[in-house]
Structures are given as C-alpha cells and as structure tokens.
Amino acid sequence: MDPHSQVEFPKFPGRRRQCCQRGTLLALLGLVTTAMWAGLLTLLLLWHWETVQKLKQLEKTAAQNDLETVQKLKQLEKTAAQNVSQVSKDLERHKGEQVAQESQAAKMSQSMEKIQDEQNRMKSQDSELSRNLNGLREDLSDLQSQGLNERRAALHALDRLQEEVAKLWIELRVSNGTTCNTCPDDWVHFQKKCYYFGEGPKRWIQARFACSKLHGRLVSIHSQEEQDFLTRHANKKGSWIGLRDLNIEGEFVWMDQNPLDYSNWQPGEPNNGGQGEDCVMMRASGHWNDAFCGSYLDGWVCDRLVTC
Template identity: 60%
Template sequence: MEESAYSDVLNLRRRQRRCRPGTLIALLGLVLLALWAGLLTLLLLWHWNTERDLKQLGDTTALNISQVSKHLERHKGDQMAQKSQASQVLQTMEEIQAEQKRMKTQDSELSQDLDGLREALSNLKSQGLNERRAALTSLERLQEEVSKLWMELRVSNARDPRVTPGEMLPPTVPPVPTVMSTTAPTTAPAPAPALAPATAPAPAPALASATAPAMVLSSTPGSMCDMCPERWVSFQRKCYYFGEGAKKWIQARFACSKLQGRLVSIHSQEEQDFLAKHVNKKGSWIGLRDLNIEGEFVWMDGSPLEYSNWRPGEPNNGGQGEDCVMMLGSGQWNDAFCSSPLGGWVCDRLATC
C-alpha cells in the first residue's frame, strides 16, 4: 500500500511537471492579450479625445479668424477715415496759411497807411500847436500891454490935479477877445479880464482859465473836496499858491491866471492867520484893489471888502496912486503902487475831489 501511494504521488508530480509549461504559456498569453486590449482601449480613448480637442481648436480658430478679419476690416475703415480727415486738415491748414499770408499783407498795408496818417496828423498837430502857441503868446502880450496901459491911465488920472476923487474918468481901452482852443495846454494863458469903463464902475469879474472855463472860485466853501495841485497848500477846502519872484500887481494877476487861479481873496480871520504863516516876509500882492473908484476896494472874486486887516493909518493912498493892496511880512495890509515890484504874490482856487 505504501508503495502504491508513493507511486501515485510520483505520477502526480510527473503529470504536474508535464502540465506546468502549457499553463504558464496560456497564462502568459492571456496576460499579453489583456495588455494589448488595455493598450488598444487607451489608444482609442486618446484618439477620440484628440479628435474632439482638434475639433474644438478648429472651431475656436475659425471664430478667432473671423473676429480678426472683422477687426482688420474695421481698422482699414478707420485708416481710410483718418486719411480722409488728414487730407481735410491739410487742406484747411493750407487755406489758413493762405489767409494768414493775405492778412499779413493787409496788415502791412494798413500799418503803412496808419504810419502815413500818424505822420500827417503829427505834422498837422505840430503846425496847429505852433500856430496856437504863437497866437496865444501874442494875445497874452497884447492883453498885458492893454492892462498896463489901462492901469497907467488910471494912475495918471489919479495923479492929475485936475481930476477930483469920484470924477468921471476918460473911457478905457476895451478888452481884447480871447480865442478858445479845445486842444489848449493846461498852461495856456487865461482870457483877458473884463475892464469896466470909468463911466460905469463895477466889481472886477473873476478870471477863468482857458482850459477850465466852467470853474468859478468862491470865498465860501462849496464842496467837501480838499485835493490841491502840486505845490499848492490846502486850507478850508481852498488851495493857495505862494509865488515868489519880483512882479508888479498886474504881472502877479496874470501869473495866477496861468496857474488856473487868481490873486487871493481873504474873508475871515482864520484865513488871514493861515496866510500870515506862509506869506513872503518882504511883502506879497493880494487880490484887493480900488482901481475903479478911489476908496472902494473890491476883491478878485467880485465881493466887496467885509473883512480887513489894515496896518494902522492904512489905506492912505499915499502919493495919490496907491490902488493895489499888499500883505506885509507881519500879515497886515497896505495899499501900494500897482507898478511897484514885490517879491511875493498869493493865488487861490477851490479844492477839487
């Protein structure tokens, strides 16, 4: 029994040995087949995925190409529009340049015409000013000579023993009319003062400047303004000019007229005190005189004598011809000969705003 069992085992082992290579080969074949099947499945899956990706890529590419084409067409359209606008701008620039050249030519012609007109106007103005200046100078000299003759006639009549005080005097020389000029300078001489005839005495009118015919001076403050020209002194809304230089009374009168003022008229103690502080210590002419009627003193503003500051014993008409009044260095008044030169004279005018 033991031998039969041993022989069975050996037979079985032999059979196993005989069957093992075939089984291995079969198993190996099955494994290879499975590998090939898996590989083929992967290849198929990769192929399908690749085709799908390629299709999507193709669609995307086609869409992008379409959009790029549209953008290119739009860009070409914009370039054409820009070229058209550029050509229009260039044309407009050329037109502007042509217009500028034409305007420069016109400006040059106008400038030449204006230069010619200015030169002609300057020549005419210079000629007119020279003629006016000569005429005004001659007229001023004539007025001064007439005034001197009139004053000398008054003085000679006052000294004539045949003429008693208050007697009618011979007719005086009439005033010379003044031609007003719209372009007269501020230093132009004033119109001649109105000379009252001896047969009808009247207060002397106020002098007016040729450049300010509407200005009327007054002894009473007429405005709240207190502005004065250069070298004039302001006091109680009036301006005062203290002139220096040897002048006769008539010369001082014309000097004040040239300054657009007149010989000062004094109407209060305050004004007198102010003037006494600034007056020339050697004596100054003021605007008081009795040339028309002896003893009847009248101010340059036409008002009668209401306030006075005479030196004791004055006025005395010493020498039968003291018809003009001066202010002494002390501030007191004295009648003197109008032809006597004094080193000072005082003008006044209203202050302005």
C-alpha cells in the first residue's frame, strides 16, 4: 500500500442517532420547563386571586366591624350620657342629703351637748344624793346599833331583874319553910342553882345554844365554893364556861351579866394569844384560860336556878 495514498475513514451511523436523541431530550426538557413555569404562573395567579378575595372579605368584615363598632360607640355614648345624667342627679341628691345630714348632725351635736350638760348636772345631783344617802345609812346604822345595844341592855336588865325576882322568890319560899332544891333530870343541885355537865365536841357558841335549849345558860362562877364544886364534876379535858370579852377586848362579862367578882385564871392568862382568844374555858385543874371561840371542847357547863 502506498503510504502517500489518502486514507478514508469509515462513517459511523450511531453518532447521528445520538444527536437526535439529545435534541429530543432538550425538547422534552423545554416542554417540562414550560409546563413548570405555566404551573407556577397558574399557582401565582390562584394565590393572587385568593389573596384579593381574602382582602375583599377582610375589607367587608372590617367595614361591618367598623359599622358595629360605630353603633356600639354610639350606644356607649348614649349610655354614658344617661349615666352622667343619672350620676349628676345622684350627686345633686347626695349633696342635698349631705346638707340635710350636716344640719341634722349640728342639731344632734347641740342635743348631745345639752344631754351632757344634763348628765353632768345629774351626776352632781347623784353625787350629792349619794352623800346624803350614805349619811342617812350611817345614821340609820348608828340608830340600829344604838337600838340594838339599848334592846340588848334592856333584855339583859330584864333577865337580871327576873333572876333577882326568882332569887327573892326562892328566899321567900325558903323563909316560909319551903324546900327549894328541885332540878331537872340529869342536872346536879348545888346551893341555889342546878348544873348540867354537857359532853360532846362543841364550839363556844354551840355550847351556848345547847344550854339555851335546856332552858339554862353557860355557867357563871362567883365563889371559890362554886369553883371547887365545878372542878369535881366537870369534864377533865376542859369545858366551856359563860365568860367572854367578845364586845370589848379585856372586859370579860358573865352570861348572867354580873360583874367579875371572882376569878380563877391560870398563871399568865388571859393573854389573847394566837388568832384571838375571846371565850373562856375551864381546865381539868379548875383554872381558867381564854381560848379561840371556834375551838372544839369536849365539855361545857350550864346552870339555872333551882325550883321549889
């Protein structure tokens, strides 16, 4: 083969097919792109239309709302005007009531001042009446005390008189030969009196009442002979006798109202010791001792005149 001869290359039919296929793909791609742009444009148009519709609806709604708002504002304005008118009327009425109340308060203040003046006057009168009443009470108390003292003194004088009459009667009967030595049961006769020796714990006042129930009284002692007799018969634990200084401290008085013409005090007595000793007891030895009237003693001695 001649090296300088022209070489002919063979022609390949496949390259032309590839070019055709590429053109087809480009056409399809263009169609797809066109379709996409058409769809996008359609979507944009739809969105624009919906947006316009919504805006119109919003404008319509806003217009309706504005109308309702205007109506509400007008109603509120009308209501406010009515309220202002009512408030003004109420204020005027309250002002009138306040003026009336102030006037009434002034009248009440004047009335209160008058009442206070009257109360002060009444307090002054009440104070004076209280002083007068206290004075009358004191006078009445003094009169009652004086009356009680006079009555007590009269009763004591009557008792003494009756006792003296009884003694004179006994002496008269004895002088006429009558025997006068009769005593009730359980009583002991000595000289011209009967004696009852009670037993059982009692306070002085209880012993006094016990003797009264027996128609006697707590014993009064006026001689050594009578004291010796009582010492022999009295309770050995101690007995109440009818001597006391309840009214005036140190002034001892017998139940028969006779003076203290005989005494048999234990050495150092009376001493009014402890919580106050205003009643007199007789010890087993026969000596006397002032004691607390509220103490309990096992013995107590009563006396009374004999009968004929």
